[in-house]
Amino acid sequence: METEPPRRRPGSGPAGWWRRRSLRFRLTATASAVLALAVAASAYVFVGVLGNALAGTIDDEVYQRAREVVALADDGRLGDRIVTTDNTIVQVLDSSGRIVNATPGTDRLVPLLGADRRERAVRSGRPVFLDGRPYGIPGPLRARVLSADAGRTVIAARSFTEVQGSLTTTGHVLVVGTPLLLVLLAAASWLVIGRTLRPIALLRRGAAEISGTARARRLPVPESRDEVHSLATTLNDMLARLEAADARQRALISDASHELRSPLASIRLQLEVAISHPEGQDWRETAEGVLEDTMRLSRLAEDLLALARLDEGRTARREPVDLAALVERAVERHGVTGDIAPGVTVDGDALDLGRVLTNLVANAVRHATSTVVVALRAEPPGAGAPRSGSGSAPGRGSAGVARGGATGAGVAVLTVTDDGPGIPAEDRERVFDRFTRLDSARSRDEGGAGLGLAIVRDTVRAHGGTVHLEDAAPGLRAVVRLPLAAPETSR
Structure with a gap:
């Protein structure tokens, strides 16, 4: 029976081993490998260039001596002995290949090169x-082999041993020195990369110290203005936003619990009294009281759900909405x-915009x-701008204006005016906060839970307005x- 070969676990090969190494190790190894290739290539090129330079020097000197001998031979001034000062060996051969002149100590019987090689050397030069x-x-x-007059040939040669010795010595130095250089470079890379990654390690430790109950914690920001500095700044901005969102969430829970406590306590009290004294209880009056408190709970629950949906960014569907018809209703x-003004159309959700109208008009009616x-009117692009500093917190409402003006189709301006007592200028921004009521004259029954204007602001902002x-x-x-709405959308 054939057995299936064992399957290798994912990440168990060389690639998996490499991925499990630290970033510092991988960067150092990669840098060292690149440096090793660069140094090896540089050493190879250096030895080649050095060898060519030394060989070229010898070739030039040998050629110069050969030319001098050819010139002497052509002028008939060449003696039996040829004297050179740079250890160059010279042989002069006649047309029959016999050596007629040579430097002292040079073989006078056998030419350095045979006839065939001499001929090829003369042709190639x-x-x-x-x-x-x-x-x-x-x-x-x-x-080098050069031809002279009367069929004579001049062979000039010089020992290449010195060049070979120089190249061998250079190679030994590179073989010994290159690994030492690579070790030093790898150690320097390890230290430099470690120092570079130290701010990231500090960020990691700082993030590990932040617990779910911590308050106002921030990650350390390095002094250097590099990518790690930008990362730390971005993460701290994110932590600040999370803290602000957490604070808003806790405040919402606290305020909602407080608002829920009152109608629940009223319902409980009415029911306890009715059960304790059933014989003298007006059950219709009790039912009406319980129903009133239940309606308050229902409105509060609807408002909280609307705010939760807006906080999550789950904006309603976008479609052309006849805002003029909504306002008329x-x-x-x-x-x-x-x-x-007729024909004013915006992009948005009719139910959400209807809630905005209801809250604003009901609030105005209550205090008028x-x-x-x-x-309601329509303004062309650039015809007007909202007043700064009222009803829209800095950096929040302005974003809606930018999005709204970007369409180039103008804006719809809706105003709801009452002749009531008004609100002091310093409180006109605060009333848009959740669970805010300005004066004790507005009772909970009449003024609601203080969520109406908060829902208006968040809904309008979600629709790109202010x-x-x-x-x-x-x-x-x-x-x-x-x-x-854009003209093509409104049609």
Whole structure:
């Protein structure tokens, strides 16, 4: 029976071993490998260039001596003995290949090169190597062959042993010195990379020290203005946003618990009293009281769900919405005065925008003395801008304006004005915070839980717009600006 070969575990090969090494080790190893290749290539090129330079020097000297001998031979001034001062060996052969002149100590019977090699060397004009041991010269020789008048040939040669010795010595130095250099470079790379990665290690330790209950913790930011500095700054900004979100979440939970406690306590009290004294209890009145508190709980739950959806960024579907029709229905439902321009269309969700209208109009009706006016108009691009410092926190509402103005289709301006007591200028931003009520005259039953304007602001911002409050002299005016739908979308 054939057995299936064992499967190798993922990551068990060389690639897996490499991935399991530390970043410092991998960077050092990679840098060392690259340096080793670069140094080896440089050493190879250096030895080659050095050898060519030394051989070229010998070739030039040998050629110069050969030319001098050829010139003397052509002028008939060449004696029996040829004297050189640089240990160059010279043989002069006649047309029959017999040696007629030579330097002292040079073989006068056997030419350094045979007839065939002499002929090829003359035609090519290039230096040739030959073994000097048969002629009593240790090591190789570098020779040049030139032709002279009367069929004579001049052979000039010089020992190549010195060049070989120089190249051998250079090679030994490189063989011994290159590994030492690589070790030093690897150690330097290890130290430099370790110092470079030290801020990342500090970031890791700082992140490990941050617990789920920690407050206002930040990661260490290195002094150097490099990528690690940017990473630490970005992470600290993220921690700040998370802390702010956590603080908002805790405040929301605390405020919601406080708001839920009152109607629940009222329901419990009414039911306990009714059960304790059933004989004298007006059950219809009790039911109405419990129903009223239950409606408060229902409205609070709906508001909290709406805020949770907005906080999660789950904006509703985007489609052309006839804002003029929504405003007309809100005006009829609340019995207020309307000044509505027809055909004003925005991109958004009709239910969310309807909630914005309901909250603003209901708030105005609740605090108006006699009159509430709801107006809607369209402004072309660049015709107006929201007033700074009211109803829109810095850096938050402005983003909506940018998105709204980017369409180039203008903005829809919705205003809800009442002639009530108004709100002091220093409090017009604070009323958009969640669970905010400004005066004790607004009871919980009448004023709600303080989430209406918070829902308005978050919804308008999610639709790319802004909302702020301004003085109506007398009264208060809420101004909502939303980007108009693009013409192709509105059609």
